[in-house]
Amino acid sequence: MPELPAVEHGRRLAESVSLNQVIERVSCRRDDIVFEGVSPARIRRALTGKRVLAVHRKGKHIWFELDQPPHPLFHFGMTGSFYTPRSEALKFMPHPGPKDMNWPPRFAKIHLFFSNGNELVMTNKRRLGRIRLRRDPENEPPLNQLGFDPLLNLQAPKEFVHALQARNAVIKPLLMNQSFIAGIGNWIADEVLYQSKIKPTRRAGSLSEAEARLLRNKIKHVIQTAVKADGRKDHFPRTWLYHRRWNKNSHSQTINGKPIKHITLAGRTTAWVPDVQR
DNA sequence: CTCAGTGTTCAGTG
DNA sequence: TCACTGAACACTGA
Numbered sequence: 001m002p003e004l005p006a007v008e009h010g011r012r013l014a015e016s017v018s019l020n021q022v023i024e025r026v027s028c029r030r031d032d033i034v035f036e037g038v039s040p041a042r043i044r045r046a047l048t049g050k051r052v053l054a055v056h057r058k059g060k061h062i063w064f065e066l067d068q069p070p071h072p073l074f075h076f077g078m079t080g081s082f083y084t085p086r087s088e089a090l091k092f093m094p095h096p097g098p099k100d101m102n103w104p105p106r107f108a109k110i111h112l113f114f115s116n117g118n119e120l121v122m123t124n125k126r127r128l129g130r131i132r133l134r135r136d137p138e139n140e141p142p143l144n145q146l147g148f149d150p151l152l153n154l155q156a157p158k159e160f161v162h163a164l165q166a167r168n169a170v171i172k173p174l175l176m177n178q179s180f181i182a183g184i185g186n187w188i189a190d191e192v193l194y195q196s197k198i199k200p201t202r203r204a205g206s207l208s209e210a211e212a213r214l215l216r217n218k219i220k221h222v223i224q225t226a227v228k229a230d231g232r233k234d235h236f237p238r239t240w241l242y243h244r245r246w247n248k249n250s251h252s253q254t255i256n257g258k259p260i261k262h263i264t265l266a267g268r269t270t271a272w273v274p275d276v277q278r
Numbered sequence: 279c280t281c282a283g284t285g286t287t288c289a290g291t292g
Numbered sequence: 293t294c295a296c297t298g299a300a301c302a303c304t305g306a
Contacts, residue, residue: 003284033301060285078285079304127302128285142286169295178286185284248282267298269282 002076004151004183005226007060010074010082012230014062015055017084017118023047027104027111033127034109043110046070046133052114056137059146059182063137070133073143077128079107083121089231146182150219151227161212164204171207172200173266175219184219186268187242188226192218194241199277200263200270245271 002010026044028035035043050066057063063073074080083090083105090102104111107123110131114120122131134140148155155163167174174180175189184192193200196215198207207215222240229235236242239255248269252260258275 006284075285077302078283079302125302125304126283126285130286167294173296176285187284266296268285 002060002078002080003185003188004060004149004223005188005229006081006231007062007076007183008057008151008227009231010076011055011057011062013082013084013087014064014120017116017120018052018055018064018112018114020052021114021116021118022049022051023112024049024115025113027113028109031109031127034124034129035131038131038133042133043072043131047072047112058138058143058149058152059178060185061143061146063134063143069135071135071137073130073132073134073137074122075130075132075142076122077124077126077130079123079125080129081123083123085119145179147178147180149182151183151223154216154220157213157216160216161209164207164212164215167204169204170200170265171198171202171204172270174204176266176268181219183223186270187245188219188222190245190271191222191241194271194273194277195222197277199274200265200272241271241273 026047028040028043030040047066050068052064053067054065055062056065061073061075063071065071081089085103090105104121105123107125108121109124109129110122112120122129137143163180169177172189172193175184175192176186190200192215195218196211198211198215226236233242241254241260244252244254244260248262254260254273258273260271261274263270263272
């Protein structure tokens with residue numbers, strides 16, 4: 001599910017059920033991939049009886065600030081999500097068991113029970129997500145390796161222009177480089193380049209100041225708009241490439257009738273519009 | 279049966 | 293150090 005807007009949606013959901021609550025019970029099974037070697041016993045010991053003081057996000061990472069370390073960090077990978085018993089999205093979650101048994105959802109990796117009766121589950125279908133424990137999350141990997149978060153700390157235009165001009169990298173992979181900017185993934189990179197009229201194979205250092213400024217503003221615009229849509233992608237503006245990028249047949253086109261081309265960059269499918277992007 | 283996918287990391291190369 | 297590529301991870305759904 002997750003680039004920055006979807007992760008922020010998850011953060012808000014988690015905050016809404018857990019803020020100032022005590023974690024009364026933790027249910028999880030051993031999973032040495034998702035829990036990165038942390039045993040169920042250690043997770044339970046770290047979380048049970050602790051109070052949630054805040055739920056933070058940087059880039060695509062979420063972490064709970066507890067009243068006592070270590071603090072849990074969550075990364076969704078490509079297929080992770082938070083759910084509560086009242087999540088709308090649960091209706092679309094298939095479950096192999098009898099009907100009306102969609103709680104906890106399929107692929108649940110950790111299930112938290114709070115003192116106010118609320119519950120929160122993190123699912124992870126493909127197991128590319130991670131749940132970690134850190135004593136000082138912001139000053140340890142992976143959080144301290146992240147670049148600036150474009151929702152919380154977007155660079156000033158001048159700084160951003162200079163940061164781009166200092167790089168020889170291809171612009172699209174650079175936008176997805178989490179140590180440069182934290183939170184942009186495949187579809188947002190394509191969207192902001194399309195809206196900025198910049199060809200995804202351009203070198204960052206080749207952008208004019210005007211292009212770099214426009215790109216910065218589109219990053220801000222796309223992310224803020226997607227965050228406001230709060231998980232409802234059908235609320236994204238109809239002009240966005242997003243709605244049409246997945247159709248990979250040779251006739252796919254934008255809302256204005258411009259052909260959409262698909263190439264591979266940095267191992268990822270890249271949708272772009274040659275008539276618009278230079 | 280094959281393959282791509284809203285992600286990340288690591289090894290190998292230049 | 294920087295930059296790029298490909299493979300690996302893991303598994304569902306088209």
